[in-house]
Amino acid sequence: MRKRPDFLCWLDNVLLFKGEERAEEADLQDAIAALASKMPSTWHPELLPGVAKPVMLAYAAAGDVLQFFSVHNKSGRIKVDPISSRCDLGTPLGRAQALHGTFNIVRLLASYKPGAPRVPVALGGVVKATGALGEPIRAVTFYEEFAEKCIYNFEERHAGVNDFGLLVVGGSELYTNTTLAQCPNLARLHTPDAIRLSDTTLVLHLVPAAGVPQRGPPSDEARLQQAVRGVLAGIEALHSAGFVHRDIRWDNVIWVPGAAPGAAGTFVLIDLEHAARADSAQDCRQPPFPLAPWPEVGILDPADGRYTPASDLCLVAHCLLTDLPFKLSAGGADLRRALAARELDARGALAHEWLAGV
Structure with missing residues (x-):
């Protein structure tokens, strides 16, 4: 129905x-x-x-x-x-x-x-993305229980980049991984079977059902610290399960308010469709790479062009901790430098002094 x-x-x-x-x-x-x-x-x-x-x-x-x-x-x-x-x-x-x-x-x-209050996401609303020629790329419809995401021509458009088997096949895979399904900082399926390939369209029913989109960095450092901690917690869960995200940017971060007035909210990393296995041997210096948010240099393994867990953290430094509307404190700048230099893994980044007490 x-x-x-x-x-x-x-x-x-x-x-x-x-x-x-x-x-x-x-x-x-x-x-x-x-x-x-x-x-x-x-x-x-x-x-x-x-x-x-x-x-x-x-x-x-x-x-x-x-x-x-x-x-x-x-x-x-x-x-x-x-x-x-x-x-x-x-x-x-x-x-x-x-x-x-x-x-x-x-x-x-x-x-x-x-x-009327300002509501960031319309219940029943549909957000669509189109290509350069007006062709549909994806659509997200917001229901009460879940958000339905449709990615059109998934296998053809994402050939060589995405792996449908990685997304759905087997209990140890990405969206069906029970450990990842329990991480509050990651988008997850509404039910274990809420992902399917319908003809050429990948259809997912995801939770959280709605959140406040983050179109850019927060306006103050305290809020930035909360957002970065939430994203790093999601990344740490992915890395521990043997995956990398590969598409870390503000457009793929939402904020879900707390369940009651004054309760702490949660920053959630979404859009896992570009994820891959952390041990993939694919040389990402070759087409169809790089992906849109990747900087020209500096995130891939310099020896063989692999995208590794360290690459995710380089994206945090490049996409979340630069081009800010304020001057980053010394602690934040040190975390950015350490991530870009591949000195920390996700767990080490969460333990950095800049995130202490957040």
């Missing part, structure tokens, strides 16, 4: 109005039931802990019949209450009633907008 409503309307990423549609009038009750089961929340609960949610507005349509509803949580149960009579769209009066109800919905949405 589709988990996304047929119609969605957001204000500043707050899902305030949705609709379910059926072809036959006899299926109206099915459409009403779907209003309760499909995305009954206005935003992901973990994004704004403790913030009261508004009542969601909705409609159900089946054949020529349309009716408006409110959707709200009452004592842990989703309630769908009618706020209009049934409108017969086959008659002029019914169409006028539907139009009047729509205008009222618009007025209610407009009155809510000035006080």
Whole structure:
């Protein structure tokens, strides 16, 4: 069953109005039931802990019949209450009633907008990436329980770079590795079998279901320390399990707020699809490498061009600890230098004095 409503309307990423549609009038009750089961929340609960949610507005349509509803949580149960009579769209009066109800919905949405909270990720929203010619590359749809990531033409587009077998086959592999699945600083599957190759598209259901995207470095050093510690914890788990990430950059880091107001949040390293085995003998000086975030020199093994665990840490230095909006302290600069010089492994980096007490 589709988990996304047929119609969605957001204000500043707050899902305030949705609709379910059926072809036959006899299926109206099915459409009403779907209003309760499909995305009954206005935003992901973990994004704004403790913030009261508004009542969601909705409609159900089946054949020529349309009716408006409110959707709200009452004592842990989703309630769908009618706020209009049934409108017969086959008659002029019914169409006028539907139009009047729509205008009222618009007025209610407009009155809510000035006080609406800022939600970083829209529940039910879809983020798409396209290539130079407009061809689809990937899409991420945000559901309540997970984020569905689709990578189109996976085997063809990522031939020589990615290994589908590494991602899914066998209990000791990447997303199915039980140790990695328990690391809070790494993206992980919603369920052990939530990855598949559908025709040519790689489909993954991932958690955390939503987080605050990090489009660049934090604005202050204390926040940077928290982010780097979270990323290094994810890297250390990967390296301990025998993998390297290979695509470490701010676009692949999200922040998940704590479960309650004032609780500590978690920085999570996502996008494991470019990962590889740490002992891979592949010479990454040859096409189809390098990957986009790699600097021109300095991260590959100088002897044979392999991408090693030290290469991940070089990326931390190059992509996370440079081009900052502030001057890095002496401790942070020392960690950056040590990572770029391959003097520390991930565990040693976590023990660096710059991260003490973070």
